[in-house]
Amino acid sequence: MKRQEASENGRTGAVSIRSVAERAGVSIATVSRVLNTPQKVSQSTADRVRKAIEDLEYRPNLFAKGLLTKRSRVIGVSLPDIHGEFYSELMFALDDRACELGYHLLVSSNAHRVERGPGNGFALDLVDGLIVMLTERSGVDIEGISQLSHPAVVIGFDEPGLEVETIVVDNETGARKAIEHLLSENTPDRCYFVGAHRGNIDSDERLNAFCAALRKKGHEPRSDQIARREFSFDWGWEWAEGMIDEGRLEDIAVFAANDEIAIGIANAARDRGIEIPGSLRIVGFDDSRLCSLVRPKLSSVRMPVREIGHAAIEAIIRRIEEPDSAPRHARLATTFVERESSGVPWSM
């Protein structure tokens, strides 16, 4: 009914280091050495042991191993409740590098929610280290993270004297370029920012860049130039509808805090016959694949997602292997990507 091997070894895991040792006619210590420190074993014995391992399809028990070594080669990843392309891109990047370096990913998007379900928190004690991604300034105990008994890396939040390794994106550079681009054709009093709620780290930083650029032009942003709610298509749409109703969506430039908002605005404008970029110029943020899928193609600011993922993995592994090294703080650049939606108005 079952397979030959299966019944031969009895049940799962029945083939232990002991079986291998017996079959190869050596002690279990030697088997262990063949696996971990081959240079300490003579060629001939090693070959014999390896043969036995293969014959028996032996795989070391990771629990036993972990019990001794306190290592699992598993990295915990805690993500905020974000959806969309960004999530999958980041996961791929993380997984990619982790795989290369012989690690695995234990993922949770719920980990940060306070004690959800019976699996209290994370399988914290199984992982060698933790990558935590933050998007909100509040509600997270950054102090707590740095005092975890595990090595940790934080993505998305940084602060001068933080005792934890961090990786952040430099929203400022890309955003500034984007806004300066808009300001080259529109006066600062006719530029608008549409973002997520106050407290969202990225949205706030993008807004700061926006305000700074306007001020540099000698214009103090009016409160009506700034709208905040959430990172969604619907919010962009709604905002745009409101503007149109007041007859104010023409001959202006909008810097949206992400691509979805930007597309919401663009769609509303389009449906009401407002030309992009003829009368309304728009720049999004994230440079997601959406940008090239919509018409006109959306100008945006590129997030270095792959780089973030790779850096995070490398950072956490460094922390795991050299826990006493000083935590580093990486800052990855964003870059403005010009497409059609922010073209020079009369170029059409």
Place this chain on the structure above:
Amino acid sequence: MKRQEASENGRTGAVSIRSVAERAGVSIATVSRVLNTPQKVSQSTADRVRKAIEDLEYRPNLFAKGLLTKRSRVIGVSLPDIHGEFYSELMFALDDRACELGYHLLVSSNAHRVERGPGNGFALDLVDGLIVMLTERSGVDIEGISQLSHPAVVIGFDEPGLEVETIVVDNETGARKAIEHLLSENTPDRCYFVGAHRGNIDSDERLNAFCAALRKKGHEPRSDQIARREFSFDWGWEWAEGMIDEGRLEDIAVFAANDEIAIGIANAARDRGIEIPGSLRIVGFDDSRLCSLVRPKLSSVRMPVREIGHAAIEAIIRRIEEPDSAPRHARLATTFVERESSGVPWSM
């Protein structure tokens, strides 16, 4: 420099079940029982032990526990190299349910690639069970999966006598509805299918539904009505350009095997002044968020992503807890979602 607690307990893990036992004045067996079988311990001792656990911030060592119980409450998830919304939605659904049931997710998109990197294969022996998602008919050893020493659930592939639990999507129902919808306004000889390469399970099934519907109308699909390459925007675009060059993209209906292809086609058509749905009617597949972001809004076929994720988790946990129960085979329905891109041609 460090925290009080930290130095008190020495290093990580220094607080073991033994420390708790001593502090509470009981044996380690009792501590273990308080944690695992509280009903076997008197109220008063239990309280005392729990107090000690709290004071010491004791957390059981999962490796030691796993060594005995052979359980980690971790589920392995192996995903194919898919990008986009689908991935993140599925992950959320999986995580969501897993969390609720006290399990964690060990994820890899590389696991299926043959022995990539030093972390050979999966951290297979740490997980209690495996969820494997398949998209290609070839290159995967389904026999191998079913004979893994671990419980397993396969998403995306099914076959009559398979000895492994499966969860598949019924591409046929939704696809048929979609095509019948197209056929209500277009003759079968003017309907086209644009999909991914042969061998992709979903694309093939969708194509089958397409052909079946056409045959039912008494029309044997011509080879030029079927185009296959990949699930991408660019492929859709390219196909459409080719059709336009031959002057054949008008007064027809297209069933695309996913939303991206559909949008590629729609964009190409739009740029060349072909009206949708006036002259070209399109239906996509997946019902991703893209559908509502593009203009005209894209008709599509909804994949029950959340349901798949939830079902997969429930299935694998059932297999873990009752390994001898007969493997079930779930088939989840898809549903046609009508939007603008497939509207009645003259309704505009």
Place this chain on the structure above:
DNA sequence: AGGATTTGTGTAAGCGTTTTCATATGCTAC
């Protein structure tokens, strides 16, 4: 009231590894 059961707790035997220490073997060097 005395044996039978139930209840609460401790003792100790593993679980499958890694790793220290001791031992044995074969060399090199005097």
Place this chain on the structure above:
DNA sequence: GTAGCATATGAAAACGCTTACACAAATCCT
């Protein structure tokens, strides 16, 4: 030829936990 050393292997002690078994005390029955 024997002291000295590198090399190859084995014995055994952890690692932190669960659980079968043993035992004492408290509870129950007739």
